[in-house]
Amino acid sequence: MHRSITLAATALAAAASLAMLAPAHAQAQPSATPMLMWVTPTTPTNTPQTEAQAKAGVEHGRDLPAPEVLQPTLDTQLPPYQPRRDIKISGTFKGAASDVLVVLAQKWMEKFKAYYPDVNLSISPPYAGSLGAIELIKGDLDFVFVSRELKPDDISKFKAKFGYDPLSVPISGGSYRHFGALDTVAFFVNKDNPIEQITFQQLDQMYSSTHARGGAAITKWGDLGLTGEWADKPINLYGIRPWNGFEEFVRQRVLSADGKRGEWRDGIKFEKLVFPMAKDVATDRYAIGYSGMAYMDAPVKLVPLVEKAGDTPQAPTYENVALATYPLSRLTYFNTNKTPGKPLPPALEEFLKFVLSREGQQVVLDHARYVPLRASQASTARALVEGRAN
Numbered sequence: 130m131h132r133s134i135t136l137a138a139t140a141l142a143a144a145a146s147l148a149m150l151a152p153a154h155a156q157a158q159p160s161a162t163p164m165l166m167w168v169t170p171t172t173p174t175n176t177p178q179t180e181a182q183a184k185a186g187v188e189h190g191r192d193l194p195a196p197e198v199l200q201p202t203l204d205t206q207l208p209p210y211q212p213r214r215d216i217k218i219s220g221t222f223k224g225a226a227s228d229v230l231v232v233l234a235q236k237w238m239e240k241f242k243a244y245y246p247d248v249n250l251s252i253s254p255p256y257a258g259s260l261g262a263i264e265l266i267k268g269d270l271d272f273v274f275v276s277r278e279l280k281p282d283d284i285s286k287f288k289a290k291f292g293y294d295p296l297s298v299p300i301s302g303g304s305y306r307h308f309g310a311l312d313t314v315a316f317f318v319n320k321d322n323p324i325e326q327i328t329f330q331q332l333d334q335m336y337s338s339t340h341a342r343g344g345a346a347i348t349k350w351g352d353l354g355l356t357g358e359w360a361d362k363p364i365n366l367y368g369i370r371p372w373n374g375f376e377e378f379v380r381q382r383v384l385s386a387d388g389k390r391g392e393w394r395d396g397i398k399f400e401k402l403v404f405p406m407a408k409d410v411a412t413d414r415y416a417i418g419y420s421g422m423a424y425m426d427a428p429v430k431l432v433p434l435v436e437k438a439g440d441t442p443q444a445p446t447y448e449n450v451a452l453a454t455y456p457l458s459r460l461t462y463f464n465t466n467k468t469p470g471k472p473l474p475p476a477l478e479e480f481l482k483f484v485l486s487r488e489g490q491q492v493v494l495d496h497a498r499y500v501p502l503r504a505s506q507a508s509t510a511r512a513l514v515e516g517r518a519n
Contacts, residue, residue, distance in 0.1 A: 171407075171425055171426050171427060171428060172306065172422075172423060172424070172425045172426050173426065174404075174426040175308045175309075175404065175423060175424060175426070176404065177402065177404070178309070186228035186229075186256060186257075187228060187254060187255045187256055187257055188254050188255070188256070189231075189254070189256070190226075190228050190229075190230075190231030190232060190256050191228040191229045191231075191256075191309060191310075193232060193498060194304075194307045194308065194309070194310060194498060196497035196498060197304070197305055197306075197307070197447075197497060197498065199305075199447045199451075200494065200497060201451035201452075201494070201500060201501065203487065203490060203491060203494055203501055204490070204501070204502075204503045204504045204507075206503075206504035207486060207487040207490055207501075207502075207504050207507055208486055208487060208504075208507075209486060209487050209488065210244075210482065210483050210486035210487065210488045210489065212244045212245075212479075213475070213479060216475065217247070218245045218247065218248055218475050218476050218479055219245070219247035219248055219476065220247075220248055220249070220474060220475075220476045221248075221249040221251075222248075222249070222250050222251075222271040222272065222474070222476060222477060223251055223252075223253070223269075223270050223271055224250065224251065224252045224261070224270055224271055224272040224273055224274065225252055225253070225255075225256070225257075225258075225260065225261030225264060225265075225270050225272075225273040225274070226252045226256055226258070226261065226273065226274040226275075227256065227257060227258035227261070227274060227275050227276040227277075228256040228257060229276050229309060229310045229311065230258075230274045230275075230276050230461060231252065231256050232496065233274075233301070233461075233492070233493065233496050233498075233499065234252055234274045235252070236492050236495075236496060237480075237483075237484055237489065237492055238250045238251070238252075238480075240483070240488070240489075240492055241479075241480050241483050241484075244479075244483070245476065245479070248476045248480075250476075250480065252274070258273065258274075258275035258276060258277065259280070259283075261273030261274070261275065261464075262275065262279055262280070262283040262287075262295075262464065263283075265287070265295065265464060265465070265466065266283070266286055266287050266290060268466075271465060271466075271474075271477065272463060272464065272465040272477065273463075273464045273465075274300070274461065274462070274463055274464075275297075275461070275462050275464055276303070276310070276311045276461050276462075277311065277374045277377075277378070277459070277461075277462075278297070278374075278377060278378060278381060278462070279295065279297060279462070279464060280372065280377065281377070281390075283295075287466075291466065291468075293468070293469050295464050295465065295466060295467075296464065296465050296466070296467040296473075296513065296514075297462045297463075297464050297513075298462060298463045298464075298465075298481055298485075298510050298513050298514055299460040299461070299462055299502065299506060299509075299510045300460075300461055300462060300463045300481070300484050300485070300502075300510070301460070301461045301490070301493045301499045301500070301501060301502060302450070302451075302453065302458055302459070302460060302461075302493075302499055302500030302501065302502060302506075303458065303459030303460060303461060303499060303500065304498055304499050304500070305422060305447050305450050305451075305500065306421075306422035306423045306425075307423060307498055308423040308424075309423070310423075310498055310499070311459045311461060311499070312421035312422045312423040312424075312459070313421065313422045313445055313450050313455065313457060313458050313459060314375060314378055314379060314419060314420070314421055314422075314445075314457040314459065315419065315420070315421075315422055315425075315431050315432075315445040315457065316332065316417060316418070316419045316431075316432050316434065316457075317407065317410055317417070317418060317419070317420075317425075317429040317430055317431050317432060318410065318416065318417050318429065318430050318432055319410055319411065319413060319414050319415070319416055319429065319430065320411070320428050320429060320430045321414055322350075322355075322359075322414075322415075322430055323355060323359065324350070324353060324354075324355060324432060325432075325433070325442075326432065326433045326434070326435055326442040327353065327432050327433075327434060327435070328434070328435040328436075328438070329342060329382075329383050329434065329435065329436050329437070329456070330342040330343060330344055330438075331344075331347060331353060332383050332384075332434075333383060333384050333386075333391065334346055334347040335347045335348075335364055335366060335417070336366060336368065336379075336383070336384060336393060336394060336397065337384040337391045337392060337393060337394055338392050338393065338394040338395070339384070339389065339390075339391050339392045341384060341385055341386040341387060341389040341390075341391050342386050346394070347364065348363060348364060349361060349362060349363055349364060350362050350363075350364055350415065352364075362415045363415060364415065364416075364417060365398065365413050365415045365416040365417070366394075366396065366397045366398065366416075366417060366418075367397070367398050367399075367400065367406060367409050367410060367413075367416055367417065367418030367419075368393065368397045368398070368399050368400070368418065368419065369399065369400055369401075369402070369403055369406070369419075369420070370399040370400065370401050371393070373402075373403070375403050375419070375420060375421060378457075378459065379419055379457075380393070382456070382457060383457075403420045403421060403424055404424060406418045406419070406420040406424060407420060407424055407425050407426055407427040407429050408426065408427040410427070410429050411427035411428055411429050412427075417432075422445060431444060431445055432444075434455075434456055434457065436456040443455045443456060445457070450500060451500050452503065453500075453502075453503045453505070453506055458500070460506075461499065463481060463484070465477060467516075469516070470516070472516070473514065478514060478515075481510075481511075481514045482511065482514065485502070485507040485510050485511050485514070486507075490502055490507070
């Protein structure tokens with residue numbers, strides 16, 4: 130039997146706010162059942178940037194959205210930054226940044242310079258992650274802040290030139306629901322659909338032709354355990370046409386596994402852009418789709434996800450995103466050229482260690498648009514910097 134508890138939006142917001150303010154040790158762990166279905170107003174309908182807005186973003190960085198009302202606590206297990214006193218850290222390094230990371234990158238660099246006055250890190254227009262990656266390949270830049278994963282073409286072109294992949298280090302979480310600022314990705318169905326959770330393997334079976342996670346194709350809602358009138362109804366798949374940052378993220382995180390890149394199956398109803406997705410699913414009783422949380426401008430049902438067998442289903446709530454338990458939370462990246470087996474220049478290595486420290490993630494928290502990394506995420510990122518990752 131499918132059961133849900135409907136909560137008023139105000140009550141949910143109050144509970145989430147209290148959870149964010151509570152000490153980490155006092156936060157209750159989510160139980161496996163029952164799942165909650167919350168009721169909140171749809172978000173405002175967003176539209177693509179105008180040419181003037183896009184031009185201004187390239188020249189000056191995109192205008193910052195209002196700060197998120199809810200704010201997480203900083204993970205107390207993040208290590209404090211320990212400045213190097215045994216060697217002199219100096220040098221001049223040029224970088225680039227996505228238009229939505231300009232302010233955060235500048236704040237990090239200003240704080241870092243207080244530790245090492247002889248280090249000069251700079252970013253300059255044009256502000257666009259794709260342009261920065263191209264310049265990194267050309268060798269004109271030392272680093273680039275990008276608010277998404279690098280495009281496969283970026284990586285293949287880099288590898289063709291240097292013989293190895295660029296170093297991409299996660300440096301912060303994305304935003305929760307900020308339009309244009311790396312919002313969290315969610316899968317959703319029509320509000321009448323009784324489904325309570327979906328696994329990554331099931332999504333792979335539904336959306337891909339490669340089935341990297343195993344299993345046969347899933348085409349009917351009955352294949353997901355729904356009964357009655359739903360059992361024999363087809364699953365109408367909606368997606369975003371490649372290439373797109375949302376599409377690439379889902380492809381990498383859900384459809385790809387064990388080194389095998391997932392491919393989309395035939396029959397998906399692709400949209401060129403993310404904007405219509407919620408409306409498409411809201412008007413199609415047997416649909417499923419995905420988009421960012423900033424685009425939920427129609428009454429749809431967000432589905433809790435299970436990444437690995439036995440995991441607790443995770444809904445795309447702010448709390449789960451802030452605690453990094455929701456599996457489709459996003460990350461921002463620092464990209465640079467690091468020869469395997471050789472260290473980064475000391476200034477860049479120390480900059481990344483600062484960014485991944487308690488003080489560096491405090492900058493993210495003070496910025497109040499993106500979500501700071503948890504200690505476990507920062508530890509994994511430090512292993513990349515130090516060459517300890519597989």
